[in-house]
Amino acid sequence: MAAKPVPREEKRPRSFYALSAFFALFVVFLYGPVVTILTLSFQGPNGGLTFPMNGVSLYWFERLWSGRGTVDIGTAFSRSLILGLVVMALTVVISVLAGLAFRKRFAGSTALFYVAIASLIVPSIVVSLGIALEFRIIDDLFRPLLSSIGLVSRRGNSLGLFTSGLGAHLSWTLPFGLLIMFAVFNRLDKSFEEAARDLGASNWQSFRFVVLPMIAPYLIGIALFGFTLSWDEIARSSQTMGSTNTLPLELAALTTTVTTPDIYALGTSVTAVSFTVIFTTLAAFIILQKRRQRRSLPD
Template identity: 85%
Template structure:
């Protein structure tokens, strides 16, 4: 029998290689600065801000975390971590509640939706200034009455990490959480909940045992959005934090004063925390999925 000739492999067009080269340049442009900072942060004591590297060591990390640097990294890190976790929890809870509320038609839903996402199109620095001004106005109005009751002192203001700072960060994270939940609930089949109710489940049981497991992956995404956006936020924090600084604000301040790889060590530390939270959360989620599959098989 005559054998058929093997088909020749189709050659890729020249446009493929041109687009591949463009994509490679884009990746280098996107991640090149991160890799550069990561490498320069591991220099020796005589290291500088540019290549070539002068030795390889953990000297600048030891100086930064040991309190020998120009910033109290421990306090700034704890403030950013506490604020990021608080924003994460509130973003998830409020987004879920808002998503459930918008499943039912009510008067003014469209206007409320546009108000909720409007902060995405407003410049971040303007939002920060507006929140700071709002809290100063509230101080002028309410502080005399509160001080007369002995609740606050006559000096100072209410600008702080978990007051104006928390509001500024939520104005950035909530729109993303709301948009995700609206998309999720619009695609969620209500027949599952109806079947649970037909079997005697209450509204809470229906949500707890039917809806929540179905939307759990999206809640993890919202949580990661909330934490990372808050932990790395600078513009909305710049005017709304009061006398305290978060870690990104300390990093921004150091860019004009520090001339040693200590600033690279700080940048590497901030990036490492973000990646640790992201990959740690994903690993925990995958682990839970595997346990559920094992229980289902068992």
């Protein structure tokens, strides 16, 4: 009985190694700064802003969170966290409602669509300046009238975290949510809803028990976009937050004044929150997928 010939291993082309090296350099370029900042944030009390490290400790984190650092991280952190959660919730709700509305064509739908996503192509700093100017004009027009009847003070302005700041962040997060929901509803099979209505379900019951479970994984993605984009936003926040600063604005301000690893500890804290939200969202997505698979299995 003749022995079977041993298949020869195919040699990889040189292009494979060249592309692999390019990809490795890309990963280093992408994540190298994050790893560097994370590492330097764990320096000892006498550490500086560059390598080599001078000891290893949690000193700069303790200094930052105890209020002895150069920034009130607790207040700035709570502002960014609350604003991010509000932006996330509004982005999900408005995106779903807009997706449902655009399932049927109506007068002006095309123009409204382009207006809704136009802020993606406008420079963020221009959007920030425009929103700030808009609120100043509103103040000039309405503040004297409102102050005359005692509703607002004559001093100050309407620029703030949940007025102009919220609007600026929504101008950044909503286009992403809208595009995702438009794509989802365009591919959604309407026969499931029609079957539910044939069985006596109302419009709300059809949405609650048929549509919502099918689009739930995409809503998690929209929520992730909404929170992370708001949490890390600087350009659209720069002119619209009034007298308050979010955590990214505090971090940007520190880059020109702080000469200690305080800034690295703050950067690591901001990055840790972002990764926590991302991995929590991915875990929720996996759990939802497994629940759907279990429900689809026959008893």
